[in-house]
Amino acid sequence: MGLSIEQSRLLLSKIANSDRHGENSPYFDGWKAYDRDPFHAIKNPGGVIQMGLAENQLSFDLIDEWIRRNPKASICTPEGVNEFKNVAIFQDYHGFSEFRKAIAKFMSRVRGGRVTFDPERIVMGGGATGANELITFCLADPGDAFLVPSPCYPAFGRDLGWRTGVQVLPFHCHSSNGFQITKQALEAAYNKAQEENINVKGLIITNPSNPLGTTIDRDTLISLVSFVNEKNIHLVCDEIYAATVFSSPNFVSVSEIIQDMECNRDLIHIVYSLSKDMGLPGFRVGIVYSYNDLVVQCARKMSSFGLVSSQTQHLLASMLSDDEFVDNFLAESSKRLGKRYNIFTKGLEQVGIACLKSNAGLFFWMDLRSLMKEQTFEGEMVLWRLIINEVKLNVSPGSSFHCSEPGWFRVCFANMDDETVEVALKRIRAFVCQGKEGEQQQQQQQQPQQEAVKSSSKRSWKNNLKVSFSSRRYEEGVMSPHMMSPHSPVPHSPLVRART
Secondary structure (H helix, E strand, O other): OOOOHHHHHHOOOHHHHOOOOOOOOHHHHHHHHHHHOEOEOOOEOOOEEEOOOOOOOOOHHHHHHHHHHOHHHOOOOOOOHHHHHHHHOOOOOOOOHHHHHHHHHHHHHHOOOOOOOOHHHEEEEEHHHHHHHHHHHHHOOOOOEEEEEEOOOOOHHHHHHOOOOOEEEEEEOOHHHOOOOOHHHHHHHHHHHHHOOOOEEEEEEEOOOOOOOOOOOHHHHHHHHHHHHHHOOEEEEEOOOHHHOOOOOOOOOHHHHOOOOOOOHHHEEEEEEOOOOOOOHHHOEEEEEEOOHHHHHHHHHHHHHOOOOHHHHHHHHHHHOOHHHHHHHHHHHHHHHHHHHHHHHHHHHOOOOEEOOOOOOOEEEEEOHHHOOOOOHHHHHHHHHHHHHHHOEEOEEHHHHOOOOOOEEEEEOOOOOHHHHHHHHHHHHHHHHHHHHHHHHHHHOOOOOHHHHHHHHHHOOHHHOOOOHHHOOOOOOOOOOOOOOOOOOOOOOHHHOOOO
16 A cells, blocks of 8 residues: 655655745746747647757758768768767766867867867756756855845746755846846845855855846946955856847856956856757756866866766867868858847837847847736746747746846747748737727727627737736636645646756
């Protein structure tokens, strides 16, 4: 006779029983909605379009072409099979020397050659998720904390804290200045943590920003480096979107900043990956680059728990050493991202939807505050569930990014083909236009007719926008994080996929 769930739980670890993985959030609920009903132009044209996946699929043809022209780069071809044994046998956790050299060179080219990287400081991790956890293990103990400016990546709590026991403390940035990081907000967050006896070990930033799609300017970076030096805490810079910049201003890496100022370099660390810049999340290439010798030594030992496969190292070492290919890829990818961004944002402008001006990333920060009756997070959830269940678009609500202002949504634009883009834009236009029509009808009526409201709510979206939040409940489909059971089965869980 089997044990009850509660009895079984007593036999498991604290990690197995905890819910710090963060799966119970609207961010992941949207993924589940897509998994249940995925859009397909022919097989399922009414399905959910995935706009919550920050994936770069716009330049795969360039990589395909290179692979066809360089069959020796793979050990799975007649031309490259002679290297099979050398690649397949045991490799230590340092990785192939040629791979680390190629990565260091690529990181420099992404940053315009303005800085060089030492291959001996390249440490591998299992994607950016593994790299972020790896650096956290090296820098902090359970109970320690990292400050993170918000809006921020929803899964930082999982990546940095689930297994390490480290806390993530978001501090708020605001739309009034484009959500830029201010010294005042950072100081206030640090002082508050001190008052609560929380040991702050560092500051983590994402540059370019996820979800904002903006780069951090040089003066702000100088201020952040000065701050961590003053407090003697670490600065971890997640730069996995470094090559996704498609318009000015240019990307400035923290590595450039510390070249030109006096600071303690032992406090500076970079996380990088090929998941976003090259669109290769399935390769699980994560990189920790630290200016601290002790961190490099420790991280290299720990990297044995999440190495990049030697076959992947072998292929990428050849690809990233091809200067002509790399230059062409970076230029063309930037061009295509910019074109796709403009198509989406201009299409939204036509129906009066504004977005934060972006210059990088695989997404934009969409402002839907005008569509909410009440400027509350409850109102944001009502609007979000409407978009998921009826408009059939998986966009991610700002609250899941710890945004302090309700009504902002992250929209990913680089993970679909041109035809799907058109379908998504048509759905958004119809949604907004019908919502405006419904609002005008409501304004013209002194006394709402209940039967007409009930009837029209089944036919269209017209009366679902700006309605009383208590009048709409969803018994099926996507639920709020408070309605989700932490033990609900999740078939085909998106959490094992690439970092988004």
